[in-house]
Amino acid sequence: MNLWILVLATVFGCYALKLAGYLVPARVLEHPQVRRVVELLPVALLAALVVVEAVADGRHWTFDAPRLAGFAAGAVAVWRRLPFLVVVVLAAAVAALLRLVV
Incomplete structure (x- = not known):
């Protein structure tokens, strides 16, 4: 499959997903459970990315x-x-210093 077809498919998929967010009726987002999920989803995704970067190297643990x-x-x-x-700099500094020592 051509690389540009994959790139364009990804672009359209991302645009469709963003557009779908705008098309969700306001009354759905006002529901307390939906609001809670929407507020916590970025935190969960960021935490997952941090954990994967901390304990994975490519496809291996x-x-x-x-x-x-x-x-x-x-x-x-x-x-x-x-x-x-401060969190990012501190974590990077600790890892760098430990790599220097070990």
Whole structure:
């Protein structure tokens, strides 16, 4: 299959998904359970991405000390409600320092 066909199909699929969000009636979004899911969905997706990046390398699981230490430092920083930029820099610094030592 041609690469450009896949790119165009992805573009149209993303556009259709975004358009579908605008076409959802307001009364559906006002329902408390739907509102709760909509509010928590980005948090769940970001958490899943962080965990995958922390313990996966391509298609394989990778449990190495620097990654897990950076993940733990980031988790503690989030728990302490530090700003997002501080969380990222702290996690990266811990992982980099541990890679330097190990």
